[in-house]
Amino acid sequence: DVKVTQSSRYLVKRTGEKVFLECVQDMDHENMFWYRQDPGLGLRLIYFSYDVKMKEKGDIPEGYSVSREKKERFSLILESASTNQTSMYLCASGRGARDEQYFGPGTRLTVT
């Protein structure tokens, strides 16, 4: 069974703090994704990675960066958290972009 885990289920941070969200998958998938999910907007792609140290911007990369030093781990970094980054963050992995994506349980981040 594919398992994608995320470091925290709930996180509260202050404006201006640096925030790290970690994601680990155990299925040796090449591709990993970070999304945010907001009511009425669906899931929006922030960044994806197709290999170790390789990354591509998604639709809303501003204010975020990512790191993939190992195949199984994909980190999302908020350099200076802002209140408009309050959201549900979902990590996913998959063999290919047109294949099934397996999601982690999500991290609900609140920035105050």
Add this chain to the structure above:
Amino acid sequence: RKEVEQDPGPFNVPEGATVAFNCTYSNSASQSFFWYRQDCRKEPKLLMSVYSSGNEDGRFTAQLNRASQYISLLIRDSKLSDSATYLCVRYTGGFKTIFGAGTRLFVKA
């Protein structure tokens, strides 16, 4: 027009009913489509892929109409456990996957 558009609902149906959702898309070059299911406060999970010829899996049927640019999901004999949000997903090529905002379904006893 949004790239993927869904009626947010909610659809409130009794157990045993048949319910159908549509999802419209704006780019005729779209390649693949999927339906994901997301339970309350849970992550999305793949329900089924949508093939050009249609796809059936038990009580669930998915269809693609390229001429009118929509896909549909039909649920027959609804169960209480079908209550969830159903996400329409379009793969457009490369690494681009677009998720709709979802349609909420409540099945009541």
